[in-house]
Amino acid sequence: MNIVGVTSCIAGLAHTPMAAKSLEKEGGRLGHQIKIEQQGAMGIMNRITDDDIQAADFVLIAADRTIEEEERFAGKVIIRVKIGQCVSHASDVITKCVSAVEARLNK
Numbered sequence: 001m002n003i004v005g006v007t008s009c010i011a012g013l014a015h016t017p018m019a020a021k022s023l024e025k026e027g028g029r030l031g032h033q034i035k036i037e038q039q040g041a042m043g044i045m046n047r048i049t050d051d052d053i054q055a056a057d058f059v060l061i062a063a064d065r066t067i068e069e070e071e072r073f074a075g076k077v078i079i080r081v082k083i084g085q086c087v088s089h090a091s092d093v094i095t096k097c098v099s100a101v102e103a104r105l106n107k
Contacts, residue, residue, distance in 0.1 A: 001032050001098055004048045005060035006067050008039040009083050016040035019062050019086035026090040032098070036060075039067055048072070058101045062086040062093075077101055 005023060009015035020036040027034030035052055038045040050072070053059070058077040061067060062085070079097045086093050 001057040001101065002055050003027060003032055003034040003058060003060055003094070003097075004052050004056040005034070005036045005062060006039055006048070007036055007083055007086065008063040008065055008067050010064050011041065013041050015064075015083050015087055017045075019083050019090070020046070022088075022090040023060070023062065023086050023094065027094050030091065030094055030098075032094065034094075039063075044068065058097065060093075060097055077104065 007016045007019040007023070016038045017040070020038045023036050024034055035048060036046065037048045053072055053076065056076060058079060059073045061070075061078060061080045062083045063080070064083050079100065081093055
């Protein structure tokens with residue numbers, strides 16, 4: 001699947017990049033195309049483009065706060081999880097999200 005996402009923690013210093021790296025690493029390992037935008041103390045890094053969004057099967061938001069510019073994802077399936085889950089269990093998070101989206105598509 002083609003996945004885009006946003007990570008953002010309250011402080012935006014540690015969990016934001018850790019979760020992004022973990023999701024990208026595990027997503028690739030599982031055979032998915034994945035791009036994760038980070039919203040933190042340094043601003044927005046690895047910004048998701050309109051083309052990225054159009055190509056995505058779903059949007060994964062791993063955040064403990066409201067993210068910026070969420071309106072970009074209007075019309076897309078959005079799955080929200082706590083950022084901490086992605087730091088230590090990214091593979092499980094991605095697998096569950098993909099299963100949920102596939103089930104939704106097969107209805």
